[in-house]
Amino acid sequence: xxxxxxxxxxxxxxxxxxxxxxxxxxxxxxxxxxxxxxxxxxxxxxxxxxxxxxxxxxxxxxxxxxxxxxxxxxxxxxxxxxxxxxxxxxxxxxxxxxxxxxxxxxxxxxxxxxxxxxxxxxxxxxxxxxxxxxxxxxxxxxxxxxxxxxxxxx
Amino acid sequence: xxxxxxxxxxxxxxxxxxxxxxxxxxxxxxxxxxxxxxxxxxxxxxxxxxxxxxxxxxxxxxxxxxxxxxxxxxxxxxxxxxxxxxxxxxxxxxxxxxxxxxxxxxxxxxxxxxxxx
Numbered sequence: 134x135x136x137x138x139x140x141x142x143x144x145x146x147x148x149x150x151x152x153x154x155x156x157x158x159x160x161x162x163x164x165x166x167x168x169x170x171x172x173x174x175x176x177x178x179x180x181x182x183x184x185x186x187x188x189x190x191x192x193x194x195x196x197x198x199x200x201x202x203x204x205x206x207x208x209x210x211x212x213x214x215x216x217x218x219x220x221x222x223x224x225x226x227x228x229x230x231x232x233x234x235x236x237x238x239x240x241x242x243x244x245x246x247x248x249x250x251x252x253x254x255x256x257x258x259x260x261x262x263x264x265x266x267x268x269x270x271x272x273x274x275x276x277x278x279x280x281x282x283x284x285x286x287x
Numbered sequence: 288x289x290x291x292x293x294x295x296x297x298x299x300x301x302x303x304x305x306x307x308x309x310x311x312x313x314x315x316x317x318x319x320x321x322x323x324x325x326x327x328x329x330x331x332x333x334x335x336x337x338x339x340x341x342x343x344x345x346x347x348x349x350x351x352x353x354x355x356x357x358x359x360x361x362x363x364x365x366x367x368x369x370x371x372x373x374x375x376x377x378x379x380x381x382x383x384x385x386x387x388x389x390x391x392x393x394x395x396x397x398x399x400x401x402x403x404x
């Protein structure tokens with residue numbers, strides 16, 4: 134894991150549902166597809182390459198494939214993929230993938246789910262950016278976020 | 288069809304800009320150089336080296352990697368060369384990541400409504 138501010142995305146969310154319920158929503162191919170927005174062609178088993186059809190309007194022809202890495206029941210689910218590789222005319226297979234890891238922890242309120250997607254530094258990411266949204270974060274705040282990651286001085 | 292072609296060309300253009308930026312930023316020493324140039328403004332190699340254990344040669348090499356990615360620029364000032372940031376490509380890279388981050392937020396919100404109902 135590198136320390137850069139551009140290599141990874143990390144998200145945490147507390148779900149008011151038992152761990153077993155969240156695990157099923159993540160790893161049952163049909164349930165995964167419902168919230169993720171894809172119809173998967175097969176079950177999610179370790180090592181499987183699972184193709185799918187994206188259900189979001191406008192992306193129906195986009196290639197979709199995940200390579201399942203680990204399934205540790207009710208604890209960890211991970212896969213690799215080509216993030217937002219939406220252009221049906223492009224062959225992404227030779228490009229590096231990102232790694233997506235879901236981790237589950239039981240808490241008093243329900244289940245703490247952490248998602249980490251990493252490996253962006255090796256990816257020609259611009260290709261995947263369909264929309265081009267200006268954000269008005271200035272240079273100063275960009276710097277602050279970099280400083281937070283690397284600290285000052287050498 | 289011509290509109291699609293233009294769109295594809297624009298996308299390829301953005302790709303060319305962002306790929307080397309991500310590579311250039313994948314190094315802690317270079318990120319530190321970026322952070323210093325961002326907070327202290329234009330600096331000479333001597334200033335960038337002072338007080339660190341990174342050699343002058345190494346700093347020069349890293350600055351050239353940043354320059355090739357379009358992140359930094361060196362301009363001659365008297366006997367020295369002053370290095371400054373060119374923030375545009377960095378903002379571009381950041382923006383793509385923000386976009387994917389938002390897509391995760393939306394997906395997790397859908398997951399929440401699926402498991403909490």
